Amino acid sequence: MYEVEVKLPADHERVRRRLDELGAAHEATVEQRDTYYDAPHRSFSETDEALRIRRVRRDGETDARVTYKGPLVDDASKTREEVETGVEDVDAMARVLDRLGFDPVATVEKRREVYALDGYTVVLDAVEGLGEFVEVERESAEIDAAREGAFDLCRDLDLDPDDQIRASYLELLLE
Amino acid sequence: MYEVEVKLPADHERVRRRLDELGAAHEATVEQRDTYYDAPHRSFSETDEALRIRRVRRDGETDARVTYKGPLVDDASKTREEVETGVEDVDAMARVLDRLGFDPVATVEKRREVYALDGYTVVLDAVEGLGEFVEVERESAEIDAAREGAFDLCRDLDLDPDDQIRASYLELLLE
Numbered sequence: 001m002y003e004v005e006v007k008l009p010a011d012h013e014r015v016r017r018r019l020d021e022l023g024a025a026h027e028a029t030v031e032q033r034d035t036y037y038d039a040p041h042r043s044f045s046e047t048d049e050a051l052r053i054r055r056v057r058r059d060g061e062t063d064a065r066v067t068y069k070g071p072l073v074d075d076a077s078k079t080r081e082e083v084e085t086g087v088e089d090v091d092a093m094a095r096v097l098d099r100l101g102f103d104p105v106a107t108v109e110k111r112r113e114v115y116a117l118d119g120y121t122v123v124l125d126a127v128e129g130l131g132e133f134v135e136v137e138r139e140s141a142e143i144d145a146a147r148e149g150a151f152d153l154c155r156d157l158d159l160d161p162d163d164q165i166r167a168s169y170l171e172l173l174l175e
Numbered sequence: 176m177y178e179v180e181v182k183l184p185a186d187h188e189r190v191r192r193r194l195d196e197l198g199a200a201h202e203a204t205v206e207q208r209d210t211y212y213d214a215p216h217r218s219f220s221e222t223d224e225a226l227r228i229r230r231v232r233r234d235g236e237t238d239a240r241v242t243y244k245g246p247l248v249d250d251a252s253k254t255r256e257e258v259e260t261g262v263e264d265v266d267a268m269a270r271v272l273d274r275l276g277f278d279p280v281a282t283v284e285k286r287r288e289v290y291a292l293d294g295y296t297v298v299l300d301a302v303e304g305l306g307e308f309v310e311v312e313r314e315s316a317e318i319d320a321a322r323e324g325a326f327d328l329c330r331d332l333d334l335d336p337d338d339q340i341r342a343s344y345l346e347l348l349l350e
Binding site: 086 | 214215217224226240241242243256258259260261262263264268270271274275276
């Protein structure tokens with residue numbers, strides 16, 4: 001299975017109106033705060049790795065997880081190892097990383113609204129310091145078909161697939 | 176508050192009989208497996224730090240936590256910083272540490288029976304590769320009084336406080 005994802009800048013109010021007209025189901029709204037770390041003994045921007053603590057607030061509840069992302073295994077398929085676990089005390093986890101010599105290098109904060117439509121997940125991200133984005137995504141073994149479907153869905157939402165951006169929010173923030 | 180602790184080798188069957196005669200309450204029996212890591216960029220045995228993943232099995236349930244222990248702040252009081260959080264997926268946590276370059280250097284496995292007696296916690300540890308130990312401990316602001324009380328309790332259990340050992344299980348295993 002592959003994660004097929006199309007991301008583009010978009011005005012949320014207009015997209016929400018279209019989602020409503022098309023009968024999309026609002027599934028969740030969460031606030032995410034991601035802190036990215038660099039290692040004391042190598043540079044993750046050079047090794048193409050990432051270490052992240054994500055704090056998620058949802059319906060007044062908070063949970064958190066720590067995630068390691070390995071370098072791209074294969075550039076064409078954008079496959080990388082991702083290892084993740086929930087943690088009970090996120091401040092303690094951050095302190096452990098600090099004591100081990102890992103430095104926070106960037107924070108990505110966003111408000112994320114999640115909708116379901118036609119087998120796709122449509123995500124409206126309001127990213128602090130970057131603005132409003134929409135992601136259309138699904139898991140599929142059929143990459144090309146899934147991507148074409150995502151492009152069609154973008155058009156249904158009055159969005160132009162050519163506006164697609166491939167950089168991560170972290171990369172956009174560090175630019 | 177200080178953690179006052181007296182640890183000594185002891186035959187568990189005899190100690191259990193004395194605990195029973197003295198009316199001690201059995202509180203829990205847990206199995207703990209501790210994996211200690213060394214860092215890629217410094218030697219924890221030289222810096223007097225520790226990074227540990229502890230897996231605990233109790234009544235068929237498993238939980239786990241990751242702990243960082245800093246160097247001794249002050250040799251007399253044996254005070255060191257300890258930062259700890261529970262983790263949901265302990266194998267993922269171990270994999271994150273592996274990917275970041277941390278190496279497991281030692282594993283301490285023990286079966287721990289916990290009793291309460293006269294305001295003290297009496298712990299019977301059966302440590303793989305080391306044998307049977309008893310720890311008598313309590314938190315107290317009055318270190319000397321608490322230590323004397325612990326010695327008295329050892330004698331009540333037919334144990335000789337002079338048999339006390341100060342090394343950690345990890346240190347004993349690495350010796």
